[in-house]
Amino acid sequence: MADDGSHVARLAQDALARLSGVKKRYGATVALDGLDLEVRPGELLAVLGPNGAGKTTAIALMLGLQVPDAGQVTLFGRSPHDLTARRNVGVMMQEVALPDALTVRDLIGQTSAYYPAPLTPAETIALAGVEKIARRPYAKLSGGQKRQAQFALAICGRPRLLFLDEPTTGLDINARETMWACVRNLVAAGTSVVLTTHYIEEAEALADRVVVMAKGREVAQGTVGEMRALVARKRIDCATSLSLAKALAWPEVSAASLSAAGQLSITTADAEAVVRRLLAADPELKDLEVRRAGLSEAFAELTQEPAE
């Protein structure tokens, strides 16, 4: 027990941000339902989940923008409302409109003044790769360029912990690669990052650890490799007279369902073996389709609920 106690104390001290048993509801909608989440030093934590899973609410709580209905929130061991704690944090929110008449450079100058030891505007501009848009008023930027400008604001204060809420939505491939490279460099230099995303590729490209959320809860967490294995499964659909029970009995099948129209859907890590069994068991089988299971299948399997 003594060992357990010191382990818990060490974790509490080490976590840069932590949600403990947090519940949050908006009217009748439950946004978070007893969520535990911690951000450890030096890690890039990707929080994945479908729309409405509670990812943005979790970040809003860690930033002190929302107050939990139950549970505890700490940021650097303090209340997120403590300015001293927030001076170590950079943030890129999902929806924000910045003053139209200011240039990207102005916005960087204004935001970095809030931090004790920020990068110079020139350093921020170079690091975020926004040289071409630095002198342009914010109003004149495209959607993707606005996201790049917001990213520059997130990193200008040399944060120890960076929150990126769906950072690459709307970016073209080049801009996305630039942002990814910058995030990798920051993590290599010791910055911790919380990244929320819809895109499994983004988590695969960047994350050390992945938390999958659905309906306000954590449904899975692990390394990228573990999550990749989950998503590397194949989905097989076909029209067959085979019974669901028989398909479920095969060892390679990890999940199966039968629609009212007689369409059998199987999730498996070994599609070839299952296809061989299907064709052997039902020579009349039709409409065979095999495809890589997407993140939504992974979520569906984890949550027992269809994802959006």
Add this chain to the structure above:
Amino acid sequence: MTAILDTGPKMTAGRVLGAYLSDARYESLRLLRTPAFSIPILAMPILFYTFFGVLLNGGGHRPPGFSDMMFVGWTVYGVMGPGLFGFGILVAVERNMGLLTFKRALPMPTGGYLAAKLIMAYLFALVVMAMLVTAGLTMGHVTLSPMQLLTVAATMSLGVIPACAIGLFIGAWAPASSASAFANIVYLGMAFLSGLFFPLSGFLHDIRAIWPTYHLVQLAHAAAGMPTEGSMVGHAGVLAALSAVLILLASRKLARRG
């Protein structure tokens, strides 16, 4: 638990002050670059004053004190604008577009958002006053002494605060789409229904004390050595109480909803 923050750079008092000033600078800059704001605020008072106070100034048949009354009246009008619109419209719009939420997530110093707008309102009010004083002395036949002009300017600078308070109240409570309309209605009422430029009669005269500009112009008349009505302590008290109540109501709304 707090040991985690014991390392790393600290925010010095100088940097905190710098953050307030930098916010005020960028707030002023963005408004200067927004013609829909800067032109009405900076140009309208001097245009109106030149037209009504100088060009239509009775052609030498001015009643005694008319020039000074016009000058003081348009100055009150001019200094109320930046606070009323700078807070009224912008707070409503920024509340609506998520900027306020973003600012709350940042380590912006306490009150920095409002301090920046307050300093901006003062800077714009100073520019407006400087233009009106220049026009008044060169074209407007203003007879106030330099000392009286300074006292009027000091009184006016107190008037910026109630203007900001009214603007903040509108910005906190009005929807973004209608904040501008509310601010304009209040501004017009304050300008033309409070006796800034001409004596009122009847019902409007009886209710003139509901307008903060009525109280401010009485204080300005006193500062200029012009005839006044009512108690100066009373006028100052009304402006202070109004500001306090509106700021309190607005802060409650902003703290709750962001």
